[in-house]
Amino acid sequence: MSWASEIEGLNRIEPGARATLERDSRRVTVPAGTVVFGPGAQADNLIVVLRGAVRVQHVSESGRQIVLYRVNPGETCIMTTACLMAHEAYSAEGVTETEVDAVMVPRRTFDTMIGLSSDFRTFVFDAYAQRMTDLFLLIEDVAFQRMDIRLAQKLLELSKGAGSVGTTHQQLAAELGTAREVISRLLQEFRRRGLITSARGEIVLNDAAGLRNLAATD
Amino acid sequence: MSWASEIEGLNRIEPGARATLERDSRRVTVPAGTVVFGPGAQADNLIVVLRGAVRVQHVSESGRQIVLYRVNPGETCIMTTACLMAHEAYSAEGVTETEVDAVMVPRRTFDTMIGLSSDFRTFVFDAYAQRMTDLFLLIEDVAFQRMDIRLAQKLLELSKGAGSVGTTHQQLAAELGTAREVISRLLQEFRRRGLITSARGEIVLNDAAGLRNLAATD
DNA sequence: TATGTTTGGTGACTTGGTCACAGACGCGCG
């Protein structure tokens, strides 16, 4: 029940506010691959992720995709509240990448908490700031960065220190907002240079240092 | 003094909260071309624009620019508070496009107001939501939209119904995050098709309907 | 008028996106 103590930014919240928060919110477990919010689906809760990750992505009419950011444990999907309040059309969707444990804070409780606790306000504004800067960095990347560098960075990010990444070219294209053919050609070049080896749905990072070196070429 | 009454979202604020807000905040006038915030400049105030416009843009190390959004009258530059709270490096800068009348709400007052007034909270969250959706649309544009369509849209937007736009090719490139040469070539094509005529620093929209038609080609 | 700066134009080249299609692999089913 006492989930708030596990979360950076909420663990030292005022006792009264914390009681309200934990009493009024509901803990859920969602299987992998679930669309937790998206166009048409009105979200009436602030979602705080405890375990797993939610991928937030944009899908254009032409079918092309780009991943905007991920919501990791201890983070909150603040977009839902913002977009709800503004009654704007939701142009992004959230999909669970793994099984996810999360807490749903009802809109009403959220509003009460904001008035009640300055720690909670800080938590919420930090979340906004984090997403904003994520989006700023993404815009810079998409507008100005070469695709080979972005791909090298993404491979290192997705591998998380492990020596390989289990994704298809199509999935990588959706991550970076480009076309599959572009990924195929770049991976071929990486392979030629000995940076990776690859099989169907699997990319092995043979020379992570070399990739890091490429990724650092700003 | 009673500036809050002029602002959509603050005009029906609770009387007590409104008194606090107007007592503690300071009205300023800033000349055109002033950098009101940017890398290194710590902002300690929430800024609400009353008259004029602030352009928020990103400048990359390579010197290329892109305009992220504009803060118009009645709107607030919420980014400053967010980035201040997160203590993140500020990767964007704000420049006044015209002479600007604005209100500076100190950080302390901002925090008090958030706790005091639900109307003020709504105002703030609406502002966040607005910026977020702006950034989402920008990402979609940059990632997926053809440059000729983006340029046509931008010309119509900047002309604001008037028949012409007084900007250089370089400025348009900075708006859209591309290179001057690309703008020059596209404008040449527009000219060839009779959509515009142009002189040094001036573009005349001869066929606004034609441009709108092009811009609508999603 | 002379001179330097800003603005715009152009060609050659590289990178990235689109389209069409083909081969390779995995898997179920007769």
Place this chain on the structure above:
DNA sequence: CGCGCGTCTGTGACCAAGTCACCAAACATA
């Protein structure tokens, strides 16, 4: 097993966009 079928990857041709180098016209002002 052999056969289809869907998914994944490779490839060539072409177009769109960004980069680089350079030039010419317009303007500012001494």
